[in-house]
Amino acid sequence: MEAFSEFLETIGYMTFSHERFWIALAVVVAVVVLYQLLGAFAPKSIAPVRGFFRRHPLVWLLIPAGLLIYFVYVSLGWNLWVSVSDWEAGSLEASYGWGGFDNYARMFTSDQFWPTLKNTLLLFCLIPLCLLLGLGLALIMDQGLRGTAVFRTLILLPFALSFVVTGTVWAYMYRPTGGVLNSFLSLLGVNVSAAMREGHLMWASSNSTIMLSIIIAMVWQFSGYVAVIFLAAIKNVPTNIINAAKLDGAYMPRIYGKMIIPQLKGAMGSCITILAMYALRSFDFIVSLVGYTTSSAWTLPVWMYNEAFQSNNFAYSAAISCFLLALVLVLILPLTYWTNRRK
Numbered sequence: 001m002e003a004f005s006e007f008l009e010t011i012g013y014m015t016f017s018h019e020r021f022w023i024a025l026a027v028v029v030a031v032v033v034l035y036q037l038l039g040a041f042a043p044k045s046i047a048p049v050r051g052f053f054r055r056h057p058l059v060w061l062l063i064p065a066g067l068l069i070y071f072v073y074v075s076l077g078w079n080l081w082v083s084v085s086d087w088e089a090g091s092l093e094a095s096y097g098w099g100g101f102d103n104y105a106r107m108f109t110s111d112q113f114w115p116t117l118k119n120t121l122l123l124f125c126l127i128p129l130c131l132l133l134g135l136g137l138a139l140i141m142d143q144g145l146r147g148t149a150v151f152r153t154l155i156l157l158p159f160a161l162s163f164v165v166t167g168t169v170w171a172y173m174y175r176p177t178g179g180v181l182n183s184f185l186s187l188l189g190v191n192v193s194a195a196m197r198e199g200h201l202m203w204a205s206s207n208s209t210i211m212l213s214i215i216i217a218m219v220w221q222f223s224g225y226v227a228v229i230f231l232a233a234i235k236n237v238p239t240n241i242i243n244a245a246k247l248d249g250a251y252m253p254r255i256y257g258k259m260i261i262p263q264l265k266g267a268m269g270s271c272i273t274i275l276a277m278y279a280l281r282s283f284d285f286i287v288s289l290v291g292y293t294t295s296s297a298w299t300l301p302v303w304m305y306n307e308a309f310q311s312n313n314f315a316y317s318a319a320i321s322c323f324l325l326a327l328v329l330v331l332i333l334p335l336t337y338w339t340n341r342r343k
Contacts, residue, residue: 211297272335
């Protein structure tokens with residue numbers, strides 16, 4: 001609650017303490033009030049304006065378009081400029097002079113760059129795992145068994161949860177002592193204590209298994225969502241084609257393999273794009289699961305956060321974020337094109 005109050009106070013200071021904000025707000029209010037008064041007492045004076053708006057209703061899109069350009073593209077441009085500025089590391093006082101590409105050279109030569117990039121790309125392993133598991137769950141739900149509606153709700157529930165909640169829950173499950181997983185293995189007769197002394201069954205507490213633990217938790221989070229998407233695509237397959245295949249003597253496994261699954265290309269492309277986007281920006285999930293100080297689990301967003309808010313290297317952090325943006329464009333745009341292209 002204290003952090004939320006501090007956030008509101010900071011937003012209020014950044015917005016309402018500037019004179020330009022109040023001047024712009026006063027101008028907007030004055031124009032709206034004048035327009036309403038003229039419309040009530042002198043409608044003929046604003047008739048051309050009203051006629052213009054009726055003939056060009058898309059003019060109103062200029063307002064959200066302007067906000068989008070300012071808060072997205074102008075912010076991206078500002079971030080790019082910060083990455084090449086002379087803002088000194090560790091300084092809280094901003095400086096926007098030209099500083100060259102030293103931050104990018106420092107980033108590419110850093111000892112953290114390749115391990116962090118490897119962890120970021122390693123999260124892409126959740127894509128084939130979620131696709132296979134989601135397709136299997138969708139095929140099971142397509143059989144029309146009793147309780148399918150309840151089962152569909154249960155497998156979709158993890159995706160409806162906040163990533164912070166999911167990460168916290170899995171953090172408790174992965175605890176070496178008293179965690180759900182090791183307690184369950186103890187019930188099965190596994191000597192957990194001996195395994196822990198040898199460095200096994202440490203899950204998210206071990207550098208060798210920490211990324212595997214993160215991927216397993218993310219697969220649990222997203223596989224139900226992928227299953228629901230696949231099930232909706234399966235239901236859109238024309239039933240007359242399936243019935244004709246059954247009359248010809250084809251068994252259901254062959255119908256699924258030859259007729260239904262090949263028609264899931266669009267749904268599969270959408271799932272791949274969505275999963276790739278979540279894999280590249282999985283900051284809150286990782287931080288809530290293992291924290292932001294465990295360097296063996298750092299991805300590009302976590303590394304960027306540490307440099308900005310733990311070391312106060314804002315220009316260096318901006319360079320990392322620009323590289324992450326370039327990585328997103330390189331990986332996501334081809335997937336989006338492949339998903340939306342038409343035959």
